[in-house]
Amino acid sequence: MATQRINIRTAILTWGPLLLLSLLLLLAPLLLSDFRLSMLAKFLTYAIVAVGLDLLWGYSGMLSLGQGLFFALGAYAMGMYLKLEASGSKLPDFMVWSGLDTLPLFWEPFRSPVVAILAAVIIPAVMAGMIGFLVFRSRIQGVYFSIITQALTMIVGLLFVGQQPYTGGTNGITNLSTIFGFALADHHTKVGLYLITVVVLALVYLTGRWIIGSRLGRLLVAMRDDENRVRFLGYNPVLLKTLVFALAGGMAGIAGALFIAQVGIISPSAMGVVLSIEMVVWVALGGRATLIGPIVGAILVNWAKSSLSEGFPNIWQYFLGALFVGVVLLFPDGLAGIVRQVGQSWRARSGARESVALPEPHPS
Amino acid sequence: MAQAGSILSVHGATVSFDGFKALDGLDFTIAYGELRFLIGPNGAGKTTLLDIITGKTRPDHGEIVFDGRPGAQRWTEHRRVRAGIGRKFQTPAIFPSLTVAENLEAAIGFRDRVLTLLRAASTAERGMIDTTLSQIGLGQRAEVRAGLLSHGEKQWLEIGMLLIQQPKLMLLDEPVAGMTRRERDRTGELLQQIAQDRSVLVVEHDMDFVRRFAHTVTVLHTGKLLCEGPVEAVQSDPRVIEVYLGPGRNQGEKKGVAHAAN
Ligand SMILES: Nc1ncnc2c1ncn2[C@@H]1O[C@H](COP(=O)(O)OP(=O)(O)OP(=O)(O)O)[C@@H](O)[C@H]1O
Ligand SMILES: [Mg+2]
Numbered sequence: 001m002a003t004q005r006i007n008i009r010t011a012i013l014t015w016g017p018l019l020l021l022s023l024l025l026l027l028a029p030l031l032l033s034d035f036r037l038s039m040l041a042k043f044l045t046y047a048i049v050a051v052g053l054d055l056l057w058g059y060s061g062m063l064s065l066g067q068g069l070f071f072a073l074g075a076y077a078m079g080m081y082l083k084l085e086a087s088g089s090k091l092p093d094f095m096v097w098s099g100l101d102t103l104p105l106f107w108e109p110f111r112s113p114v115v116a117i118l119a120a121v122i123i124p125a126v127m128a129g130m131i132g133f134l135v136f137r138s139r140i141q142g143v144y145f146s147i148i149t150q151a152l153t154m155i156v157g158l159l160f161v162g163q164q165p166y167t168g169g170t171n172g173i174t175n176l177s178t179i180f181g182f183a184l185a186d187h188h189t190k191v192g193l194y195l196i197t198v199v200v201l202a203l204v205y206l207t208g209r210w211i212i213g214s215r216l217g218r219l220l221v222a223m224r225d226d227e228n229r230v231r232f233l234g235y236n237p238v239l240l241k242t243l244v245f246a247l248a249g250g251m252a253g254i255a256g257a258l259f260i261a262q263v264g265i266i267s268p269s270a271m272g273v274v275l276s277i278e279m280v281v282w283v284a285l286g287g288r289a290t291l292i293g294p295i296v297g298a299i300l301v302n303w304a305k306s307s308l309s310e311g312f313p314n315i316w317q318y319f320l321g322a323l324f325v326g327v328v329l330l331f332p333d334g335l336a337g338i339v340r341q342v343g344q345s346w347r348a349r350s351g352a353r354e355s356v357a358l359p360e361p362h363p364s
Numbered sequence: 365m366a367q368a369g370s371i372l373s374v375h376g377a378t379v380s381f382d383g384f385k386a387l388d389g390l391d392f393t394i395a396y397g398e399l400r401f402l403i404g405p406n407g408a409g410k411t412t413l414l415d416i417i418t419g420k421t422r423p424d425h426g427e428i429v430f431d432g433r434p435g436a437q438r439w440t441e442h443r444r445v446r447a448g449i450g451r452k453f454q455t456p457a458i459f460p461s462l463t464v465a466e467n468l469e470a471a472i473g474f475r476d477r478v479l480t481l482l483r484a485a486s487t488a489e490r491g492m493i494d495t496t497l498s499q500i501g502l503g504q505r506a507e508v509r510a511g512l513l514s515h516g517e518k519q520w521l522e523i524g525m526l527l528i529q530q531p532k533l534m535l536l537d538e539p540v541a542g543m544t545r546r547e548r549d550r551t552g553e554l555l556q557q558i559a560q561d562r563s564v565l566v567v568e569h570d571m572d573f574v575r576r577f578a579h580t581v582t583v584l585h586t587g588k589l590l591c592e593g594p595v596e597a598v599q600s601d602p603r604v605i606e607v608y609l610g611p612g613r614n615q616g617e618k619k620g621v622a623h624a625a626n
Contacts, residue, residue: 234445234474
């Protein structure tokens with residue numbers, strides 16, 4: 001009897017937060033204004049990035065400071081399609097301003113929404129895979145990996161700024177109007193895009209769960225503990241790490257595509273230092289290696305950011321910094337760690353009560 | 365099958381670190397099914413020999429033939445493991461954040477393709493994990509985080525991780541270091557059991573343990589082979605006594621060897 005009740009309690013603790021979150025997210029279109037809903041949608045795209053980064057950093061121990069790059073690549077790929085759709089038969093406005101008179105050849109395929117969506121996933125994933133393979137093959141690890149990913153992100157950012165005729169330069173891609181023929185400003189389009197984002201987030205989360213439960217999941221944690229040991233167990237860590245990095249890159253890419261469709265702009269600033277570091281903060285605050293923690297972290301941190309920056313635009317950055325330092329020092333396992341501690345003491349207390357009535361045969 | 369020959373032979377292996385030769389033209393051979401002990405004073409090159417066999421270090425010169433296949437010194441680390449060389453490191457190398465059972469699970473899929481690793485462990489694999497757990501005596505500890513195990517239990521877990529991979533040649537670097545007397549006995553029995561189906565090379569400092577479980581012993585000194593033979597012969601060899609006790613004290617006292625080697 002007691003064990004059954006404990007099982008139910010364990011199930012509530014593991015699936016409860018998830019169900020609650022899903023319910024809230026699905027109800028949000030009924031409760032929020034269009035403006036707030038778009039804002040939440042933006043946070044959810046960040047949450048998708050956070051799940052990928054959690055697989056990469058939380059589970060596998062690779063702290064990438066370059067997820068902004070893959071996010072931006074996904075957003076640009078989708079943005080090219082949206083821009084062409086907005087421009088109709090004319091040349092996109094920024095190309096006209098920079099003196100182009102025909103559409104560059106590499107823009108042509110992006111007239112197709114299918115190509116654009118596929119490219120938004122595949123380009124970041126392949127790019128991450130190539131970078132990863134070269135970096136991991138040279139056995140570059142730890143802080144050097146972080147520095148390289150950050151540096152590459154900045155280099156690509158600068159490249160995008162410099163190639164104004166092809167990328168929109170500093171302004172990036174903006175002035176969008178429709179997606180697949182639906183007006184972006186329309187209420188129904190917004191709700192539709194929001195729901196798609198929720199579904200993608202759910203799929204990305206479930207993919208994460210699947211990987212973590214598989215033998216590959218064991219190896220990811222094993223590599224975080226001792227990569228050399230994994231190598232001397234007969235695995236090729238280069239392949240395993242490349243796979244995870246590419247996967248996280250692809251997730252960031254989808255997130256970017258959903259981002260531009262709902263926020264309406266992507267610029268090279270996404271490839272600056274700040275966004276990529278903020279992404280790490282979401283994961284750390286939510287709780288590494290929990291998958292659900294980083295989702296909550298991404299939503300809460302960005303919600304705090306927008307409420308604070310509406311009221312006090314200047315102190316936000318200090319607040320984020322202080323919050324990060326505070327949490328890392330006091331709660332290294334983030335929000336998820338706090339929840340787990342509370343849950344454990346809850347279980348311990350009620351467990352103690354039960355064991356008085358019915359001593360368990362095998363105390364673990 | 366090449367059962368008649370040797371599972372491993374190392375020819376003229378030299379490894380130098382900044383001019384210092386950790387291995388100096390070493391020739392070394394183990395037969396199929398043999399249980400061999402490797403001893404020698406600190407810095408003799410024992411770990412370095414395991415390093416070149418497993419690919420952790422590349423020799424400057426020399427050739428390694430494994431299971432009849434030459435050129436093994438050029439293989440990648442993981443290829444050697446897949447070919448059947450398993451190694452236990454001198455300090456226990458397990459994954460502290462995984463549970464005991466998960467550590468074994470991590471070891472099991474080493475010949476699978478990356479995408480096949482995406483499925484969870486099969487029933488057959490669960491069975492192998494259970495068998496191995498009871499073999500290494502950690503059946504009751506399956507769900508414990510490996511980081512929380514005692515030193516001896518960690519050593520056993522690492523042996524279990526190798527065992528589940530069914531290697532043809534198992535290299536054990538000081539498997540009983542830091543173990544209590546009872547743990548040593550358990551390990552010794554486990555070792556004899558393991559050695560029934562494969563070749564095993566054990567590096568060990570504990571002469572008492574060597575005397576009890578070894579048949580053939582190889583002594584390494586300054587990166588060279590000093591002598592090789594049955595335990596008794598090796599123990600009374602004046603050259604061995606000299607390198608353990610220093611020159612001028614070669615009185616041939618067996619206890620002295622055991623003492624100095626600890
Ligand atoms: N990576 C390295 N760089 C420089 N010197 C090294 C390196 N690895 C080993 N050595 C040196 O090579 C010699 C042989 O070392 P090795 O670890 O093989 O000895 P060992 O026989 O295993 O000794 P012990 O009984 O102390 O484990 C030692 O003098 C050691 O200092
Ligand atoms: Mg050694």
